[in-house]
Amino acid sequence: MGSRRHARLAPLSLRFISKPSNEVLQQLYLVELSAHRDPWTPDDIASTFSPNTRCIGLYLKEELIGFAIICIVYDEAELYTIGVNPKYQGLGFGRKLLAATLKECLNLGAARCFLEVRVSNAVAFHLYDSYGFTVTGTRRNYYPGSNGEPAEDAYTMACDLSPLASVATLPIEPDPAAPATSDASAAPQQ
Numbered sequence: 001m002g003s004r005r006h007a008r009l010a011p012l013s014l015r016f017i018s019k020p021s022n023e024v025l026q027q028l029y030l031v032e033l034s035a036h037r038d039p040w041t042p043d044d045i046a047s048t049f050s051p052n053t054r055c056i057g058l059y060l061k062e063e064l065i066g067f068a069i070i071c072i073v074y075d076e077a078e079l080y081t082i083g084v085n086p087k088y089q090g091l092g093f094g095r096k097l098l099a100a101t102l103k104e105c106l107n108l109g110a111a112r113c114f115l116e117v118r119v120s121n122a123v124a125f126h127l128y129d130s131y132g133f134t135v136t137g138t139r140r141n142y143y144p145g146s147n148g149e150p151a152e153d154a155y156t157m158a159c160d161l162s163p164l165a166s167v168a169t170l171p172i173e174p175d176p177a178a179p180a181t182s183d184a185s186a187a188p189q190q
């Protein structure tokens with residue numbers, strides 16, 4: 001069997017989500033709600049879509065089980081969010097999603113990537129550290145407390161993306177719902 005056909009049949013895939021329908025927005029929100037302690041609302045998610053952002057969905061067969069959103073400005077990328085439905089965490093899927101997302105940042109011309117992470121988020125921290133992210137600072141009380149929990153600090157982290165050039169990652173398929181000339185294939189606006 002040819003590798004291309006094999007890739008198409010693989011149960012795990014990555015796809016750009018460029019102009020989410022209400023149904024897809026709801027799917028994104030359900031992942032967000034399940035994965036994050038302070039989830040974005042559907043409006044928050046919808047408002048991130050712009051020519052400078054890319055949303056990459058992680059699918060198990062046809063089920064959206066995770067996604068990441070990046071923003072590119074000139075040669076800098078910011079990881080806005082990444083999450084995997086807890087049912088599927090700890091299986092290596094988050095690593096695959098992050099690796100392909102960082103590679104996409106590189107493909108779009110970014111040299112460095114920046115992010116914030118809760119100081120208590122050991123899994124995410126370990127994952128970022130393994131791709132070369134280092135702590136550049138601490139933002140005190142960056143995450144507001146909720147349900148009686150206190151506010152929490154964030155580490156700001158940054159990484160040089162160039163080592164990713166040689167890393168093999170899952171391909172990101174085009175958004176099946178978008179025309180070929182959609183924003184997903186357009187260069188970010190600077």
Ligand SMILES: CC(C)(COP(=O)(O)OP(=O)(O)OC[C@H]1O[C@@H](n2cnc3c(N)ncnc32)[C@H](O)[C@@H]1OP(=O)(O)O)[C@@H](O)C(=O)NCCC(=O)NCCS
Nearest residue numbers: 035082083084089090091092093094095117122123124126
């Ligand atoms: C962070 C997240 C995306 C990682 O996805 P995942 O599919 O669970 O992660 P993976 O299975 O690919 O594992 C990633 C690494 O974390 C490690 N890990 C798993 N559980 C861990 C734990 N409790 N403590 C430390 N490391 C842990 C894994 O061993 C793996 O490292 P390795 O490949 O070196 O062995 C996912 O856990 C998630 O959605 N968390 C909630 C949302 C979130 O915190 N997002 C990041 C916000 S900045």
